[in-house]
Amino acid sequence: MADELDLLRAADPAPAAGPHFGDGPLDHTAERHLARLLHEPRPVRRTRPRLAWGLVATVAVVATALTLLLGGSAGTPALAAPRPLTVRAHSVPVPLADVAELAAVAARDGSPALRQGTHVQSWSLGMSDDKPPVTLPEERVVRWRADGSHTELVVATDPGRPGRPVLTDEGDTPRLVEDGHVLSRRTYPPMWGDAPPLATPPHDPAKLRTYLTELNYTDTLSTPELLDAAAELLDNWTLGARESAALAELFAKAGGLRPVGEVTDRLGRTGQAYVCDDGSGQRRMLILDPATGTVLGMEAVLTRADPDYGVKAGAVMQYSVWMR
Incomplete structure (x- = not known):
């Protein structure tokens, strides 16, 4: 004034x-x-302390991140939130029983071999009562050493947007980080155990089912529970040919997984998709390599909206791809 x-x-x-x-x-x-x-513009007096401006900048970054993620007012698709996988038009669905037979043939020479550790890329939808839902992509690599110790590296990255900033909730606050930003790097001392997931998974289908039932802490193993247990297994072990064949046989005998055709996963790999409804408002999709029975990925998509959390039907709740 x-x-x-x-x-x-x-x-x-x-x-x-x-x-x-x-x-x-x-x-x-x-x-x-x-x-x-x-x-001329009205003169502006910079009287706020630097900390307050830092908080404003942080809010602006988070707002920008959420705008990129959730889309603008014109309904632009969210950049960081993956769309559900779509089945390739006119592709021929391959029955799970056929995949199990092919996997058994491919596993006769026992190659590749089972390896402890994993390499997984995941997208997960984080929800809360007072914040918009956000999709958080990350990559995790776990490698075990001969002495029983292991390392775990987790980075923020999205293969669908290479080199672009990635949204993470590191520190419980959504923020943008550079592609490949290290979220955690840990080394663990030697560990051994005779219970899943530390115990070596068997390649006999009946024994593998028992292993997965124990891993899932259940007395029975419904098809959705089988998918959950298989994902947990793959988050700890890179299956060999014989273990993949045994798991493919379990999928074939589980029932409820409908073959729907060919899909291209989020790493550009081609596989056969099998879907089931889990009874809780989610459609589960399993993607297999039809020649070897190797699990390429799994996806969970909401079949109905959840207005309490601001999530629409068709939102990808969880998606994981496993690599060797």
Whole structure:
């Protein structure tokens, strides 16, 4: 306000030192000051402390991240949120029984072999009561050593947007980080155990089913529970040919998994898709390599909206792809 008063005084056509009640035109100085007052931006005083500006910047980054993620007001698709996988038009569905037979043939030479550890890329939808849902992509690599110790590396990355900033909730606050940003890097001391998932998974289908039942902490193993247990197994072990064949046989005998055709996963690999409804409002999809029975990925998609969390039907709740 003081700045504006100074300008007004400087633009006064009848200053106290001049002729009273003057009726003539403004002099050059008064015209210049009046033009500044009418046409130049209002001066801004930077009186907020630096910390407050830092908080404003943080909020702006989070708002930008959520806008990129959730889409703009025009309904632009969310950049970080993957769309559900779609079945390739006119592709021929391959029955699970056929995949199990092919996998058994491929496993006769026992190659590749089972390996402890995993390499998995995942997208998961985080929801809360007071924040918009956000999709968080990350990659995890676990490698075991001969002495029983192992390392775990987790990075924020999205293969669908290479080199682009990635949204993460590191520190419980959504924020953008550089592609490949290390979220955690840990080394664990030697560990051994005779219970899943530390115990070596068997390649006999009946024994593998028992193993997965124990891993899932259940007495029975429904098809959705089988999918959950298989995902947990793959988050700890990279299956060999014989273990993949045994798991394919379990999928074939489980029932409820409908073959729907060929899909391309989020790493560009081609596989056969099998879907089931889990009874809780989610459609589960299993993607297999039809020649070897290897699990390429799994996807869970909401079949009905959840307005309490601001999630629409068709949202990808969870998606994982496993690599060797």
